[in-house]
Amino acid sequence: MERFAWKGRIKEGMEEEYKRRHDEIWPEMKALLKAAGIRNYSIWSDGITVFGYYECEHGVAYAEKAQAGSPIVDRWNAYMQDVLDMQMDAATGVQPMLRQMFLLE
Numbered sequence: 610m611e612r613f614a615w616k617g618r619i620k621e622g623m624e625e626e627y628k629r630r631h632d633e634i635w636p637e638m639k640a641l642l643k644a645a646g647i648r649n650y651s652i653w654s655d656g657i658t659v660f661g662y663y664e665c666e667h668g669v670a671y672a673e674k675a676q677a678g679s680p681i682v683d684r685w686n687a688y689m690q691d692v693l694d695m696q697m698d699a700a701t702g703v704q705p706m707l708r709q710m711f712l713l714e
């Protein structure tokens with residue numbers, strides 16, 4: 610199982626709105642993530658910086674392909690634009706992957 614980590618920044622003053630939107634994540638978005646083989650997904654924050662981590666049951670490439678060009682993902686990204694500054698990888702349509710520096714299992 611491959612791991613994927615990303616980072617972003619919540620726009621100033623939008624921390625509670627960011628949290629609310631994830632507390633009310635759309636069922637179709639959850640279903641898409643699960644269909645992409647994404648498991649153990651968590652997002653962490655220290656204020657305005659957010660860090661996401663998930664495991665890819667079928668590999669990162671499969672998860673990226675399942676999300677790229679999805680109308681659900683496109684709609685979610687548009688929905689989050691007013692609360693989140695996020696750079697997307699034009700080739701994959703998802704957040705650029707962070708490089709793993711350490712792992713303790």
